[in-house]
Amino acid sequence: MDAIAIRHNDEILDLQTASQRGVEGEGIELDNSAESLDVLRHSTAHLMAQAIKSLYPEAKFYVGPVVKEGFYYDFKVDSEIGEGDLKKIEKQMLFFAKKKHEIEKYEISMDEAKKKFANDHLKLSVMERIPSDTVSIYKQGEFEDLCRGPHLPSTKYIRFFKLLKIAGAYLGGDSKNEMLTRIYGIAFADKESLKAHMTMLAEAAKRDHRKIGNEMKLFTFREEVGAGFPIWLPAGGRLRARLEGLLFKAHRKRGYEPVRGPEMLRADLWKVSGHYQNYGENMYFTSIDEVEFGVKPMNCVGHIKVYEDELRSYRDLPLKYFEYGVVHRHEMTGALHGLFRVREFTQDDAHMFCTVEQIEEQIIEVVDFVDKIMTTFGFEYKMMISTKPEKAVGDAQVWEKSEQALINAMQANNLEYEIDEGGGAFYGPKIDIKITDAIGREWQCGTIQLDNNLPERFELEYNDGDNEKIQPVMIHRAILGSFERFIGILTEHYAGEFPMFIAPTQVAIIPIAQTHNAYAKEIADKLIDLGADSEIFDKNESLNKRIRTAEKGRVPMIIVLGDEEVEAKTVAIRDRRTREQSNANLDSFLTMIQTKINEVNF
RNA sequence: GCUCGCAUGGCUCAGAGGUAGAGCACUUCCUUGGUAAGGAAGAGGUCCCGGGUUCAAUUCCCGGUGCGAGCUCCA
Numbered sequence: 001m002d003a004i005a006i007r008h009n010d011e012i013l014d015l016q017t018a019s020q021r022g023v024e025g026e027g028i029e030l031d032n033s034a035e036s037l038d039v040l041r042h043s044t045a046h047l048m049a050q051a052i053k054s055l056y057p058e059a060k061f062y063v064g065p066v067v068k069e070g071f072y073y074d075f076k077v078d079s080e081i082g083e084g085d086l087k088k089i090e091k092q093m094l095f096f097a098k099k100k101h102e103i104e105k106y107e108i109s110m111d112e113a114k115k116k117f118a119n120d121h122l123k124l125s126v127m128e129r130i131p132s133d134t135v136s137i138y139k140q141g142e143f144e145d146l147c148r149g150p151h152l153p154s155t156k157y158i159r160f161f162k163l164l165k166i167a168g169a170y171l172g173g174d175s176k177n178e179m180l181t182r183i184y185g186i187a188f189a190d191k192e193s194l195k196a197h198m199t200m201l202a203e204a205a206k207r208d209h210r211k212i213g214n215e216m217k218l219f220t221f222r223e224e225v226g227a228g229f230p231i232w233l234p235a236g237g238r239l240r241a242r243l244e245g246l247l248f249k250a251h252r253k254r255g256y257e258p259v260r261g262p263e264m265l266r267a268d269l270w271k272v273s274g275h276y277q278n279y280g281e282n283m284y285f286t287s288i289d290e291v292e293f294g295v296k297p298m299n300c301v302g303h304i305k306v307y308e309d310e311l312r313s314y315r316d317l318p319l320k321y322f323e324y325g326v327v328h329r330h331e332m333t334g335a336l337h338g339l340f341r342v343r344e345f346t347q348d349d350a351h352m353f354c355t356v357e358q359i360e361e362q363i364i365e366v367v368d369f370v371d372k373i374m375t376t377f378g379f380e381y382k383m384m385i386s387t388k389p390e391k392a393v394g395d396a397q398v399w400e401k402s403e404q405a406l407i408n409a410m411q412a413n414n415l416e417y418e419i420d421e422g423g424g425a426f427y428g429p430k431i432d433i434k435i436t437d438a439i440g441r442e443w444q445c446g447t448i449q450l451d452n453n454l455p456e457r458f459e460l461e462y463n464d465g466d467n468e469k470i471q472p473v474m475i476h477r478a479i480l481g482s483f484e485r486f487i488g489i490l491t492e493h494y495a496g497e498f499p500m501f502i503a504p505t506q507v508a509i510i511p512i513a514q515t516h517n518a519y520a521k522e523i524a525d526k527l528i529d530l531g532a533d534s535e536i537f538d539k540n541e542s543l544n545k546r547i548r549t550a551e552k553g554r555v556p557m558i559i560v561l562g563d564e565e566v567e568a569k570t571v572a573i574r575d576r577r578t579r580e581q582s583n584a585n586l587d588s589f590l591t592m593i594q595t596k597i598n599e600v601n602f
Numbered sequence: 603g604c605u606c607g608c609a610u611g612g613c614u615c616a617g618a619g620g621u622a623g624a625g626c627a628c629u630u631c632c633u634u635g636g637u638a639a640g641g642a643a644g645a646g647g648u649c650c651c652g653g654g655u656u657c658a659a660u661u662c663c664c665g666g667u668g669c670g671a672g673c674u675c676c677a
Contacts (some may be wrong), residue, residue: 165671165672166671166672167605167606167671167672167673168604168605168606168671168672168673169605169672169673169674170604170605170673170674179604179605179606179673182672182673184672210670214613215613221668221669222668223609223650223651223667223668223669224650224667224668226667226668227667227668227669274677275677278677279677282675282676282677297677298677329676331675331676332603332604332674332675332676333603333668334603334604334605334672334673334674334675335603335674335675335676336669337670341676425677426677427677449677453677510637512634512635512636512637513634513635514634515634540633540634541635541639541640542633542634542635542639542640543634543635543636543637544635544636544637544638544639544640545635545638545639545640546635546637546638547636547637547638548637548638548639549638549639550638551637551638552638558637560636560637562635562636563636564636572636572637574637579637579638581637
């Protein structure tokens with residue numbers, strides 16, 4: 001296979017640039033490696049621009065970068081372009097690809113470039129952001145574009161691509177600027193990968209938690225209730241309660257104490273914490289007896305008040321408080337999205353107060369906790385450590401020690417992690433947990449954040465062995481993040497087919513005729529004693545209909561009861577997924593359910 | 603918050619300037635069925651809200667609210 005680019009001193013250079021500079025390096029072939037796809041997608045974006053230009057000669061182009069999920073190009077045309085035009089553009093792209101245009105590169109000075117694109121205000125504004133004196137132009141056929149590359153040697157390599165969606169986007173991402181048209185697309189080195197990607201997208205749409213949540217009656221939203229305020233329906237309530245229960249026990253086992261702060265606290269406290277000044281526009285305020293109150297957007301202040309309830313000794317530390325904290329945040333309307341982004345949600349929040357020396361062991365413990373939970377749900381995950389940003393508060397030494405503690409914890413656990421330099425919060429470094437779901441999508445859930453700021457602001461302290469007052473370190477952490485978001489992710493991860501231990505209903509019981517109803521009820525009662533929820537499908541409908549209804553309800557286990565079962569004290573088990581049937585006696589069935597429910601412990 | 607689009611029974615959707623329809627779900631009756639839709643009858647809608655145009659608006663226009671896509675934001 002031909003090389004489409006080379007790696008030179010850790011830099012990816014296209015062949016045009018390499019020959020221009022007269023350098024050589026390890027060849028990169030056209031495959032689905034990250035480097036290769038980068039080049040391919042970048043060139044596909046250009047091919048799209050070429051196609052658009054030929055269809056809409058007045059088109060002006062802004063930027064067309066490669067992003068995580070493909071590429072896009074922002075541009076402006078006079079006529080309206082809609083979803084339906086994508087096919088047409090794709091066709092034109094194939095036409096140019098088949099022409100096998102060589103992609104040439106040449107450099108001109110910034111002044112020349114400004115002249116060249118004098119009547120293209122979009123390109124001019126791109127150039128304003130380029131500090132260098134010369135710019136490069138890439139040319140394929142008639143089409144030329146200002147670009148830094150790297151690009152393929154020829155359009156002939158572009159074959160497996162798809163334009164995905166069309167949307168508006170502001171010039172430079174600033175809503176004060178004009179709106180451009182953006183088309184997103186994706187490209188791969190081979191047909192199979194493109195197909196797999198398209199299948200994944202279709203699968204993702206099928207798994208949309210808003211759709212499944214509606215079908216399974218997990219939750220709903222109502223216009224009259226307000227945007228971003230979810231309503232939990234009974235089935236969702238059961239699922240959520242199971243999750244909460246499991247997690248509660250897991251916290252207790254690890255020495256966390258349940259606490260609870262009020263929903264609203266006096267605004268003065270939010271001034272002390274700094275939220276009033278820095279997060280105020282996301283908060284809801286009200287006034288009670290002429291005193292201003294703020295509805296909590298976070299739980300830390302409440303937990304600080306728990307800490308302050310007694311004089312603390314180093315012997316007490318670490319102190320670990322947890323709360324399923326209901327918080328309100330004023331998210332922008334455009335950001336709201338199902339359960340993923342709401343204005344009221346419940347965090348599985350905890351705060352640890354400890355000494356600087358204890359940071360590392362605390363982190364290790366949390367990381368282990370995270371591992372337990374995420375592997376139970378079948379998520380792969382990785383950690384991202386974010387270090388000190390430009391704007392930061394606190395002692396430089398504490399920063400350094402904190403960051404080192406995070407890295408040590410990773411290494412001690414042999415965990416894969418990445419570092420986001422300067423990505424930390426202003427008050428401390430953090431670890432974010434990114435999970436990968438069943439169809440390969442990444443989600444950010446948990447986070448562990450060290451905080452030197454709030455202990456300072458609230459003047460927290462403990463007495464050390466010499467009876468000196470020392471400021472404790474505060475660690476914020478959430479593992480699921482929020483129940484809302486996590487249940488949304490779980491719904492998509494499992495496509496609604498929740499495993500037994502969190503399913504809203506564990507067993508569907510289908511008595512064949514009315515004479516079997518008593519036996520059905522008897523089993524349902526026994527299941528409740530085991531902590532399992534069941535639903536009896538005894539409506540006046542055909543057996544087939546009731547089995548179908550139970551199947552569509554995504555209940556993990558279905559049992560059918562008739563004369564034989566009543567007589568022999570057995571159940572006929574139907575596996576929802578395989579549609580296979582088996583028989584078991586009642587006791588061993590109950591034991592099996594109990595085992596399945598209890599086998600999960602975080 | 604911004605741009606664009608959408609809003610019709612519980613759900614999924616069709617429809618027209620002259621006050622509405624389908625499927626599923628629901629109710630009642632018949633059917634008592636052994637593993638993915640048995641049959642019949644029936645009930646149910648201020649066509650999101652507020653203005654405007656019109657003899658007449660659910661339909662056209664404006665504003666609001668909610669939802670969707672994207673941007674932006676995310677202590």
